[in-house]
Amino acid sequence: MNTTKTSQLHIFFFPYLAHGRTIPALDIANLFASRGFKTTIILTPVNASIYAKTIERSRNLGLQIRVLxxxxxxxxxxxxxxxxxxRLATTNEMLATFHTATIRLEHPLEQLIAEHRPDCLVADSLFTWATRVAARFGITRLEFDGTNFFSMCASMSMNKYQPHKKVSSESEPFVIPNLPHEIKLTRDQLPFFMKQDSDQVPKREDQAEESELASYGVIVNSFYELERDYADHYRRVLGRKAWHIGPTCLFYKDEEGKAQRGDESFNTDKHECLTWLxxxxxxxVVYVCFGSVVNFSDAQLMEIALGLEASGKQFILVVRKARPEGSRKEEWLPEGFEKRVEGRGLIIRNWAPQVLILEHEAVGGIVTHCGWNSILEGIxxxxxMVTWPVMADQFYNEKLVVQILRIGVGVGAKKWARFVGDNVRREALEKALNQLMEGEEAEKMRSRAKVLAGKASKAFEKGGSSFSDFNALIEELLKLRRSA
Incomplete structure (x- = not known):
């Protein structure tokens, strides 16, 4: 595409203040900048410092990216x-306050738009008020949801039909209506706010859906071959406008770029774990990581450690709990554990270069909380995968991985519990690891995963489904600008 036609087209990116949503938003900003767009990323000071090296590296590659x-x-x-x-909001109360505080960003965003006059605002779906901000200035608002077509379809069906209100107990399964596959959940696996009295508590799903309907469309970090039934369902049956442009993690081709996709406030020596691999x-080797927000108790972490030990598998375990200052003892760590697993187990106590680890030929599986970024990187x-959903859209994502794609096995998590997750015993983890790494079915899962990896790469390359959909989005934005 001739970049001279697009160089003056200016896009604002406003990601939600969470690693799992900011990282792919930065990927998308890089994608637009690589096609000649002027891109501006709006960040708070703390977040700007975290991603400073990532953004500077993009600039060194000649991309027009700046930060406000x-x-x-x-x-x-x-x-x-x-x-x-x-992730710094460590209780339900703090997180609710944190989200409420983000609403106060509306006026500062308006001031930035008034000053810089972008052509388009790509704002996170959690900023439901961003659609009306864009409307005030007559600019296009695109929504970035941070999830996939399957989860969006499931969430919309849940909100419309509310099948969870037709069962008699928290553990009784129900079918999510009007989906291409029969997908069952329980009330236990739903967010607490979905089970509140909608007559008294405004439902965030209603606000999100209204914002989405009023926006121009949704950017989805996925690819058509991964979930074609749900991409079609979302656009043709539900009538929503969306473009699949992922997996965006494939934008980075070199080791440095892949290693810098993350939190620069952690100083992991990436070479140590790769040399070990x-x-x-x-x-x-099994890679075990639960994202940036999950905060398991010491008791649950101990169960994980003992399950890994009992399985006999080689592993990398990422634990975001540093040793207490001045102490050699960690409450979650079983006595003598590190000595017993020496040589076959490695513990990383901060941020890990996840993409590089997963791409290493020694890694044969991942234990994941089912965050969409981790699932895409694994694919x-x-x-x-061993799936261990905790919160957000993760129980939906587990269904996609285990039931539809058939590249994973569930560890048996049955309850949505923000931060701390369901209580899972060591025996359940040991069993799931054996299913993941041993036997004929494990080989079939690995084979299916390898096929999907090839399809992901082709989708993102020139001529692929995501490349083509991204081109279609660019053409629409250019037409909108010409008609403005």
């Missing part, structure tokens, strides 16, 4: 100083 700062009202809402990232046989690396 927006102040987050942490002190006004009595949040700790510097609490500008969702170099000594292992292909498909012999791109061609590794099967």
């Amino acid at each position: 700062l927006i102040k987050f009202p942490a002190e006004e809402f009595r949040l700790p100083k510097g609490c500008e990232i969702a 170099d000594s292992k046989e292909p498909n012999s 791109c690396a061609g590794v099967p």
